[in-house]
Amino acid sequence: MPREARRKSASEVYHVMLRGANRQEIFHDDEDNMKFLDILKKYKRISKFALYAWCLMSNHVHLLLKEGEEGLDTTMKRIGVSYASFYNWKYRTTGHLFQDRFKSENVETDQYFLTVVRYIHQNPVKAGISPRVEEWKWSSCAGYYDQVYYPGGMLDRNKVFKMFGEGRSIAKDQFKEFNERTNNDECLEDIYKKRKLTxxxxxxxxxxxxxxxxxxxxxxxxxxxxxxxxxxxxxxxxxxxxxxxxxxxxxxxxxxxxxx
Structure with a gap:
């Protein structure tokens, strides 16, 4: 049966999840995380997409982006193939690294846009692997808090700050409060429901x-x-x-x- 075509987002903004095949780990050390982000930055420059948020976990990646000069499928294929080639070379493995098709959802309202940003940044906290959003160094949160982040120069944050007012200082403070607020946000949860271990x-x-x-x-x-x-x-x-x-x-x- 042929796959159902993705529904085009009216805003061209998507929340994307890229997961390891069979939920396998795709990042084993800092070098792996840095390499993926280097690749992401490379294809951001080539494809000219806007990148509003990201978070790298051990076996999956969350991205919030707006399509650039090519379709989302093409962009994600470029990123996935490039990182898989590095991974297979480094670990001397073969076969599929990622699930055959990345998951995505359309983000077409400002309210849901901000919900996804917060959801992505709070992923490590809700997973119990980081006590605070800004302490997870493999997400875009540090960039919003004016902290150093790797690889730098990749975050398009003006869209978010403008949603909190014209004054940058006040907007940053209001975003920080929003970003850390306790919530029950659910994004792509109908596809991947996080399990809680006994x-x-x-x-x-x-x-x-x-x-x-x-x-x-x-x-x-x-x-x-x-x-x-x-x-x-x-x-x-x-x-x-x-x-x-x-x-x-x-x-x-x-x-x-x-x-x-």
Whole structure:
């Protein structure tokens, strides 16, 4: 059966989710995250799309963008193929890295536009892997807060600030309050509903990742070995920092600081 064609957004703005095949990890270290962002910036320049928000998680990516001089499908294919080539070269693997087709939804009102920006920035917080939106270095949040972000020069933030008034300073303050506000936002949730792990499920996922290392041994490992294991454990979808700390018998701050 042929795939249903995407419905064109009247605003040409889309919320895009790019996910690893079979939910596999697509970013294993800082180099991977930086490479994807470098590729994103390259094709932003080539395709001339506007980029309003992004967030890189361990096995998926959120983008909020406006089509440029080519269709969304073409742009996302360029980005996906380029990163997959790097990934397969670096890790000496073959086969599909991403699911066959990225997911997207049309963003056609100002209200929903702002909802998606906030949803994207709060992704790491709601997943329990970052305590605050601005502390996740692989999202666009830092750019909105006038902090240094990688790779720089990629964020189109004027559209957002204009929605909060003409004065830039006041607009930034009002956006920050909005961006951090507690909410029940749902975006693309009809496609991918985030799972919440029970402690029993979390324990089994942790055991699987640790391999021959016992859960009880993690807290006694040498610092670099312990952090290496914690970094892996933090990628488990649906696992919170508090849950990981409780199961491993370590502090929440220790889990949080691993890899930072």
């Amino acid at each position: 402690d029993e499920q979390a324990r089994e996922e942790i055991k699987r990742l640790l391999g021959e290392v016992e859960i009880a041994q993690v807290k006694s490992l040498p610092g670099w070995q312990r952090d290496h294991q914690l970094i892996k454990i933090k990628t488990i979808e649906g696992l919170t920092l508090r849950q990981a700390a409780r199961i491993l018998g370590v502090s929440v701050s220790l889990v949080y600081r691993a890899g930072i």
